[in-house]
Each structure stands twice: as C-alpha cells, then as structure tokens.
Amino acid sequence: xxxxxxxxxxxxxxxxxxxxxxxxxxxxxxxxxxxxxxxxxxxxxxxxxxxxxxxxxxxxxxxxxxxxxxxxxxxxxxxxxxxxxxxxxxxxxxxxxxxxxxxxxxxxxxxxxxxxxxxxxxxxxxxxxxxxxxxxxxxxxxxxxxxxxxxxxxxxxxxxxxxxxxxxxxxxxxxxxxxxxxxxxxxxxxxxxxxxxxxxxxxxxxxxxxxxxxxxxxxxxxxxxxxxxxxxxxxxxxxxxxxxxxxxxxxxxxxxxxxxxxxxxxxxxxxxxxxxxxxxxxxxxxxxxxxxxxxxxxxxxxxxxxxxxxxxxxxxxxxxxxxxxxxxxxxxxxxxxxxxxxxxxxxxxxxxxxxxxxxxxxxxxxxxxxxxxxxxxxxxxxxxxxxxxxxxxxxxxxx
Amino acid sequence: xxxxxxxxxxxxxxxxxxxxxxxxxxxxxxxxxxxxxxxxxxxxxxxxxxxxxxxxxxxxxxxxxxxxxxxxxxxxxxxxxxxxxxxxxxxxxxxxxxxxxxxxxxxxxxxxxxxxxxxxxxxxxxxxxxxxxxxxxxxxxxxxxxxxxxxxxxxxxxxxxxxxxxxxxxxxxxxxxxxxxxxxxxxxxxxxxxxxxxxxxxxxxxxxxxxxxxxxxxxxxxxxxxxxxxxxxxxxxxxxxxxxxxxxxxxxxxxxxxxxxxxxxxxxxxxxxxxxxxxxxxxxxxxxxxxxxxxxxxxxxxx
Numbered sequence: 001x002x003x004x005x006x007x008x009x010x011x012x013x014x015x016x017x018x019x020x021x022x023x024x025x026x027x028x029x030x031x032x033x034x035x036x037x038x039x040x041x042x043x044x045x046x047x048x049x050x051x052x053x054x055x056x057x058x059x060x061x062x063x064x065x066x067x068x069x070x071x072x073x074x075x076x077x078x079x080x081x082x083x084x085x086x087x088x089x090x091x092x093x094x095x096x097x098x099x100x101x102x103x104x105x106x107x108x109x110x111x112x113x114x115x116x117x118x119x120x121x122x123x124x125x126x127x128x129x130x131x132x133x134x135x136x137x138x139x140x141x142x143x144x145x146x147x148x149x150x151x152x153x154x155x156x157x158x159x160x161x162x163x164x165x166x167x168x169x170x171x172x173x174x175x176x177x178x179x180x181x182x183x184x185x186x187x188x189x190x191x192x193x194x195x196x197x198x199x200x201x202x203x204x205x206x207x208x209x210x211x212x213x214x215x216x217x218x219x220x221x222x223x224x225x226x227x228x229x230x231x232x233x234x235x236x237x238x239x240x241x242x243x244x245x246x247x248x249x250x251x252x253x254x255x256x257x258x259x260x261x262x263x264x265x266x267x268x269x270x271x272x273x274x275x276x277x278x279x280x281x282x283x284x285x286x287x288x289x290x291x292x293x294x295x296x297x298x299x300x301x302x303x304x305x306x307x308x309x310x311x312x313x314x315x316x317x318x319x320x321x322x323x324x325x326x327x328x329x330x331x332x333x334x335x336x337x338x339x340x341x342x343x344x345x346x347x348x349x350x351x352x353x354x355x356x357x358x359x360x361x362x363x364x365x366x367x368x369x370x371x372x373x374x375x376x377x378x379x380x381x382x383x384x385x386x387x388x389x390x391x392x393x394x395x396x397x398x399x
Numbered sequence: 400x401x402x403x404x405x406x407x408x409x410x411x412x413x414x415x416x417x418x419x420x421x422x423x424x425x426x427x428x429x430x431x432x433x434x435x436x437x438x439x440x441x442x443x444x445x446x447x448x449x450x451x452x453x454x455x456x457x458x459x460x461x462x463x464x465x466x467x468x469x470x471x472x473x474x475x476x477x478x479x480x481x482x483x484x485x486x487x488x489x490x491x492x493x494x495x496x497x498x499x500x501x502x503x504x505x506x507x508x509x510x511x512x513x514x515x516x517x518x519x520x521x522x523x524x525x526x527x528x529x530x531x532x533x534x535x536x537x538x539x540x541x542x543x544x545x546x547x548x549x550x551x552x553x554x555x556x557x558x559x560x561x562x563x564x565x566x567x568x569x570x571x572x573x574x575x576x577x578x579x580x581x582x583x584x585x586x587x588x589x590x591x592x593x594x595x596x597x598x599x600x601x602x603x604x605x606x607x608x609x610x611x612x613x614x615x616x617x618x619x620x621x622x623x624x625x626x627x628x629x630x631x632x633x634x635x636x637x638x639x640x641x642x643x644x645x646x647x648x649x650x651x652x653x654x655x656x657x658x659x660x661x662x663x664x665x666x667x668x669x670x671x672x673x674x675x676x677x678x679x680x681x682x683x684x685x686x687x688x689x690x691x692x693x694x695x696x697x698x699x700x701x702x
Contacts, residue, residue: 056511104491106438161681162695164491168438169628169674172621176671183667308499315492347510352503359496367486 030373034366041361049354058346067351070340071333079221083293084306085332086225087112087284091310092317092324093233094280099319100240101273102253107152107167108281109307110174111145115282116289117178118144120188120202120298123209123290133208138228138286145282146275148174153271163274171307179300188298202298211290225287230325232280237321249273281307309335312355316362331355403532409649409656410536415610417648418544419444419602419619423626424644425554426598428637431630432558433591434571434693438494439479440599441623442501443472447603449505452614456514464517464608465543465601472600473593475501480589487697498623506616518612519543541609543601550598555637557594567591571691574698584698599623628677634689647673 050060071081091108098105119141128136152170155161179200181188188202211224240246251259252266260266284306288294294302309331317323338351427440450471455464479497483490519541528538558564566587569577574584606622607614625647633640654669 052507056508104489106491106495155678155682159682161678164695165436165627165631166678166681168624169678172624172674173671173678176667179670180665180667308495311495312499315496347507349503349506349510352499353507354503356496356500356503360500363488363492363496364482364486367482367488371486 030369034369037365037369038362041365042358045354045357045361048357049350052353053346053350056346058344062344063341063346063350066340066344066346067334067337069337071337075218075220077336079215080293081329081332081336082220082226083223083291083332084335085328086223086229086291087287087293087306088310088313088331088335089226089229089233089324089328090280090284090287091307092313092328093229093236093321094277095311095314096317096319096321096324097236097240097249098273098277099314100246100253101249101270102256103270103273103277104164105149105152105167105274105277106164106311107149107171107174107307108277108310109303109305110167110171111148111278111281112285112288112303112307112310113174113178114148115141115145115285116298116302117181117188117285118282119209119286120205120289121181123205124188124203128208130208133206134211134290137205137209137290138211138283141286142279142283145285146279148282149274149278150271153274157267157271175300178298178302182298182300190297200300201295205289205296205298209290210296211287213292223287223291225291228283228287233321233325236276240321281310284310309355312359315359318362330358405656405660407532407535409652410533411539412655413645413649413652414536414544415540415648416651417645418540418547418609419606420622420626420629420644420648421547421641422550422602422605423599423623424629424633424640425550425637426595426602427626427630428633428635428640429554429558429567430588430591430595431635431694432564432571432691433567433588434574434691434696434698435480435484435490435588435591435595436627436695437476437479437483437490437592437595438624438627439475439497440595440626441619441621442494442498443475443596443599444603444606444623444626445498445505445617445619446475446501447472447600448607448618449508449614450600451604451608452514452517453508453512455517455608459515459517461517461519461608465519465604468604468607469597469600472596472598472603474596476592476596476599477589479596480592483697484585484588484592487699490695490697502617505614509614509616514614516612517608519609541605543605543609546601550601551637551641554594554598558637563587563590568691570698571693574693574696578698578700588698599626602626625673628673632673632677632680634680634684635691636689643676646676 050064053060053063069077071077091112095105095108119137122140123133123137126133126136148170149167152161152163152166155166156163182202183189183200185191185198190198190201190203192198213221213223214227215221240249248259248264248269251262252264252269256266285303288302288306289296289298310328313324313327313331317327334351334355338348341348341350423440423444427437430437447468451464451468453464454467455461458464475497479490479493482488482493521539522542522545524538528534530538556564558567566577566582567590569580569582570584570587577587578584602622603619606619611618626644629643629647630640632643632646650669650672654666657669658666
C-alpha cells in the first residue's frame, strides 16, 4: 500500500520521475540480453561437450542416447534418477539460504558425510522401535550437519576465522573422521563374519531405519527422501521470499553493513543461515545411507561428490530454491545417465565436464554483460563531465 | 633396517612430497599478499600435472613437459584472473567450477589416452649426498627440485623488495587507498595470479613428470587445498609457509612409510593433520592482524 501511494505522489509531482521509477520495474534490456547470452552459452557448453566426444572418436549421438537410456528411458531409470535428485536438492536448498545471506559455505561435502555418520550411528547403535528409528536417524543427521557447520560459525565468532576457508578445510577433516569411524571395530566398522577380511564400511543399516519408497518395481519408485526434499524446498522458498526473516537475510546478503544499520542482528542471522545449510546437507547424508542409492552402509565414499554438486546446482539456480528443483533433476539425470555412458566407450567423467561447463554457462554471462555495459557507459560519458543534479535530495547530498 | 635408515627414508620421501607443495605455496603466498585468495590452485596443479605428462609424451622430453605444465597452470590462472578480477565473479565460485572442470576434463582425457612414461633426470651431488640422514633427502633428487632454490628467494624478493611487490602488498592491504594512488588494483591481482598459476603449474608438473612419471586420475588429491592451509599456517610469511609445506610433506611421508615399519599411527589422523594444524593455527593467530586485510574481497570502483 505504502509503496504504491508513494509512487502515485511522485507521479503527480513530476512525470519524468514517475517514468524513471517505472523503468526500474520493467524487465530491463540487460535482463533480456543476459537471458539471450546465457541461452547461447548453454548451447555452446553442450556443443563443446559433444564436440569433446566426437574429437575423441566416440559417437555423440550414441552418448546422448546412453545418457537418456540411463536416466529417463524407462520407469526403472527414472527411479534411479530420482534417488539422486533427493540428496542433491537437499544440499542445494540449504546452500540457497546461506548464499542469499552472503555466507559462503563450501563445506557441504563434509557436512553430508558427518550427517551420514551420525545417522548411521543412531540407526546401528540405538534400538528404537519401528518408525521412530528412522525419524531419529534423520533428525540426528540433520543436527550433526548443523553442528559441523556451526563449528565454522563458532570459529568465526570467537577468532574471526574466515568461514569459506574453515568450511573447506573441515570437509577434509570430515572425510578422515568417517574413514576413521568405519575402520575401527569399536566404532562403526562392520562386524567380522568368520575369518573374512573386514572392509572399511559399516554394517548394513536396519530395515526400520531405511526411508521407504512409494511404488513397486515396474512402476516409478519415489523414495520418501525426495518427498522430504521437495516439501523442504517449497517451505524454504516461501520462507526466504515471503517472510520478514527472508528479507533480512537478503538484506544481509546485499550489504551486511546496511543490514546492521537497519537493525538486523547479522551475527546471529549468518550463524543461523550457515546452520540451516549444514542441516540440510546433513539430512542429505542420512538420505544417502538410508535409501537404495548407496548400499545402505556407511562408506568413506558415500557422499560421492553430492555436496560439491549441490553447490553447483545453487550457482545455476541463482540461489532460488524453487529453480533448484529442475536443476537438481538435471544433475540427477546426468548422474544416473553417466553410469550408462561407459557402455558406449565414452568415459563417464564426461558428465562432470558437462556439469562444470553448464555452471560456467550460467555464471559467466551476467557478469560479462554487466562488464560490457559498464564499458559502454564509460565511453559514452567522459569522466571529466560533472553530472547535473536535477533534484537535490538528502541521499544525493550524501552520495 | 635400522631406525636411522627409516628416518632417512622418511626424510627423503618427505622432501619429495614437499617440493610440489612448496612450488605452489610460493605462488599462492604471493597471490594472498595481493588479496587474491584462489582455491583454483588445486585445479592449476591437477591441470598442469596432466598437461606435463601429455606434453612429455608427445615431445618425448620430460623437460618440455615441465614447461608445458607451468603454462597450463598459467592458462588456468589467467581464466581465473579474468573472471574474478575483471568480470567480478566471486572467487570461490570460479575456483569451485574451475576445479570441477579440470578434474572432469583430466579424468576424461586420461581414460581415453595412454601416455608414455617420462621422468626428469635425477642428480646426485657428490660427497654431500653421502651425509647421514639428510644426505639423501637434500642432495639427491630430480633436478627441478632445485628450482626451489631459485623460486623461493625470487618470490621473497618480488614481494618484499620490488616496486611491483610493494604495490601488490598495498593492493592486498587497502585496495581503495591503492587505487587512489594510481595502482591498478585488479590488474595487479591478475598479475599476482599469473605468478601463482606459473608456480602451481610447476608444482603439479613436478609431481607428475618429476616424481611419478605418469598421470593418475585426481593425482593431486587435494594438495592444492593443503597449499592454502600451508599459507594460512605460515601466517602469510614466506619462510613459515615453506616450513608448513615441509611439515605437511613429512606427515604425508609418514603415512606412506609407517605401515612398512610396522608402526601403527592412524593413517586417517595423519591425512587430517595438515587441515587440523591449519585450523588450529587460524584459531590462534587469526586475529594477529597478519592476514592481508582485503584478502578475498573483490575490488570494484563505485564511481
């Protein structure tokens, strides 16, 4: 209400001013340009990936077909794709929250692992009846992920340790913590059967702890994890775009100093944002060990790059949890299809190249378009010319 | 085997594992002093390791491979520099994507190519190499290892004694003030990154054509991140950074050597040591004002 009234007032006072204000609401030319350049870059990224196959002597068409067969051709393929989508999406939506607040968490891979570790410990060591075991597993993983990320917050608050660097380093510690846990029989290593060599992995998680699926084999199976992930994505999307908290978060992301002056408790808010990011990553870890995507055992490689991929998804989705859903689906398709790629003689790591190129295609164009426009503006207006201030305002005086 | 032999083995393999880290750490140190933190140093090392093996295989000369590796590192650094310090994309975003791209690309290319093994020659300094304990570690090695004797003092001189280094440090401490005095902040940072790429490339190439002689999938395996940990561990001072590299190299060597010696020190703990130490040091010295004040902060003129 207030905003529209203001707008009307300005309009009546000065038609030029009104046009200026409205111009801010219209999608600008640069938005259209960015979209166009992005589309072109995505095509270029795809062309480069296919060109890479052709250059190395493979058949691009066969590879595309293999990607399709492995991920979407049958209902079973769809089921396996969707199994990957759930943890990817979970990591991504949490990262959306922290990135919006300008808190750069790049330790999701470690938080996923710690979540998987905590979830496995609860599932294997606590004897809870029925459904409560599964819920306890998921909750424990969520809390563990949040606490692991919280350590970085704590280090920042206590000693000013850079959050990006600490979350990154904590990832490598997490990898070793999980490796340690599954190689010690007093912690989580699989129990010895006869004289067999014990591998570095945990026992199979009990059936009660596993997240169930809807749908039987010939049909599409939808794992409970996916439903949790999609619901959370919608919930978080509403939270960040429709709540006062979300606005504060956005403010902090755009300018922490301005947010502080507006009364936002930035210290607490960034800790919460980082905690949420860690929590969803931890939950993703629990979904990984409790759903059929892994062997239902805790292994050092259980995260398998899900954390890193989740981070890439956020970059493509430009910090929007709802956009993250289709992007996570795309990354799930690439993951599931990548397994099939090897059968055509093309190494499955091509998928990783495709993913990285795709992210570049989404990240680079806006920056480059902006750069080009700045250049053009600088050429148009020589630096020596002083701008004429039409309506001197207090803001203008400050600037 | 006597314990002195064991110690000598650990020391010499520790030195060989330290060298790649030390090369890259010189570069990353210089970039940090200019305020340009870059996690793509991992990608630079990995890309260079691949490039060096490929070039050595094509030309049949390991030395050419070494040069090619350094150039691959330089190329990745220039991509990083232009995206971050010209187009102003977040440095961690660019680093993550570049690392993912290089890892995917090298894994893909090594799966469909086979390269002949080439290795640079070993030199043995007479007399000195017969010294007990440190003889083998310090005075026999692949010759590029001794390039460190050139590059460590050179990096120090560049940062602390040259006009260029003075400007770099000004950019790293206070980019706005540096800009006002006429230093081109982003240009200096791009130049710092180029030095970083060259040296990180040399480190990666040394690992591949120097020590191993071939390329394996993800062969740097997080060494780039250890390099960042070393720079932080060193408190942004070159000498301590190199000390950190030696410490982390020795930890790596112990991990490889201990099982053979029948000692049980947990290997997971040893691998985690560099990261734990870096975090501990950050906790202790983070507020010691040693960190370049604008580290990781982009610079863009507002007017």
